[in-house]
Amino acid sequence: VADRATFEGFYRENLTRVVRACALVLLDRSVAEDVTAEAFARLWSRWGQIQDDDHAGGFVFKTAMRLCAKRARHREVLGAVPEAESPDEIARALDRQEVIRALAGISTRQRQAVVLRDWAGFGTGEVATMLSMQESTVRVHLARGRAALRAALGIQEGVQP
C-alpha cells in the first residue's frame, strides 16, 4: 500500500528544489510549476516501488527533466522578470535577468546538464541516466554549457577539487 504520509514528507522537502530546477531549465516559473506537479504525480503513481529518498529523487528529477524537454519543444523562452520595487530588488532583478539571458543562450540539453550537475549536484552518471545519454555526451553538454554561461556572465571557473 502506498504510504501517503511518507510521500507527503518527501514532497514537502523536495518540491521547491524541483520547481527551481525546472525554472532554470525552462526559464518560465509557471510552466515549471506545472511540470513539477506532473512529475510528483507520476512519482506518486510509482510510490509503492520506490526504495528510498535517493530513488525517489532520481525518479522525480528524471521525470521532471523529460517533461521539461517536452515543454521546451512547444514553447520558447519567456524569461519574465518581476516588477522591481526596491533598490535591492532592482539589483536582484537585473542579476536574475542577466542569468536568464545567459541560460536562454544555450540549448535545453546544455541547461539540463548544467542545472542537474552544478546546481542540483547530481553526479555525471546520474545526469546521464536522467537524460538517457552516455556520460561522455553529458560531459560535452556540460563543458559547452558551462563555457557559454561563464563567458556570458563574466565569471571565472569555479570548479573546486
Add this chain to the structure above:
Amino acid sequence: MSETDVRDERLAQVLDRAVRDVRPSPAPERAIRRGGARRAAWLATSVATVSVFVAGAIWAATVVGSDERQPVDRSAPASFSAPEAPWTFEYPSAWSVATTSRAAPDLITNVLRTAVANAPIPHDAAYGPNSSANASSLFSDGGAVVLIERLWTHAMPLGGEDRGPGPFSDDAQNPGWTFRERARCEGTLCFHVVEWFGPAATPEERAAAAEVADSVRLADVDRWTETDGVFTTLHDEDDLFTVTYPADWAASDVPINDRVCSPFEILALATYPPRPGGEAVMDAQLPSHAVEDLGLNDILIWLNDAGSACGGGRRSDGGGPERPEHFEPSEPCEGWTQLCPEPTGRRLGGTQALQLIRGWWLGFDDAGRGFYVFVGMGEEAFADPARAQLAWDVLDSLRFLPR
C-alpha cells in the same frame, strides 16, 4: 580528472541566486486552446471583441443563446496530445478542445481539466455538472461535453481504482442535462472522465462523446505524439529521436521483436498496426508477425539502434555509413562505408506471401549513433511511386540526438 567530474560551485551560486525567490505558489487559471482554423478565427474575433468591453459580460453576450454545434465526423478523428495535459484521447476533429490548468502544486485542492465539446468552449466561465446553472447558455441545449479531470489534494491526485462509467444522473443545476462519470487509474494515479449532455444532444453526439471518454489514456512521459490530423510526430525521450509520418499510420507502443537486445528496436511503424512477436529469428532478426501481416499495399519501417540494451542500460555505437541527405531504396556497400542504390529491394524468402514483399536493410550513422532500419513494402505499394516514396520521406524526417 576531467573538469566535468567536479561541480562548478561558482556557477551553482550564480544559478541559485537567480531562483532563490522562486517558490511554488498558486497560479491563476490558464486556458490553453487548441483547434482548427475555424475555431482559431472565431477565437480571434472573440478576443478582439472582448478586449473592448468587460470580458465576462461580452463573452456571455456573444455566446448566450447561440447554437454553434460542431458536426460529428467519425471518419477523421483527431488525436489529442499536448504537453500541458497528462492524457491522450481521440475526438471528432471539428469539436473544440481546451485545457484549463489550476494545477499549481502547492494548492490544497485544485483541478487540471481538458474539455472536449461540440461547441466553442468558454475560457472564462466556471461550468460542470451540478456546478453552475449555465450549461445551456454556454453550450446550447444540444451540448455534448466530455470533461477529463485530475483532482488534487496536497499535490496528490485523488487515488482509487477504475470504476464506471456509472449510470446517467440528472444535473441538479441544469434542467434537462445529464451526466455520468468514470475513473481511470494507472497505479495510484487516477483521473476522472465525465460525459455531460444537454437535452437536445443527438444520439450520434452522445455516442461520439462516449467514444472520446473510452479513448482517454494516461500520456507517456518518455514517448508521445502530436498530430495535425494529416501528419503525426512522435517524440521519444528515451531513445532520443523524433519522426513524422502520415497520421493514419500506426506506431507500436511496445517492441515488436523483444528477443534481440543488440541491436535493439526503437521504432516499429507501419501502414497497419504492427503486431508484436513471432519466431525468434527470421531473415536477419525480422519481427515475424508484423512481416506476416504486411499486405500488398502496406509499408513497414522497423528501426533499430545499432548499440546495445542488453543488461538494462542503453549504449549506442556508430560505425556505419554516414546518413545520406535523402533516403532512397539502397543498402550498405563498399564494406559498410556507404549506401548504394538498390532500386528493387530484396524479396523475402519463405512463404508465397512473404515473396510478395520487397525489403531493404539500410545501415547508417547519425548524431554519433548507428542505426539499422528495415523497410518492407507490398508489391502494390512498391509499384505506386507516390506511396513508396512515403517510406523514404518518413526516414528523412528522423531526427536524432546524441546518446
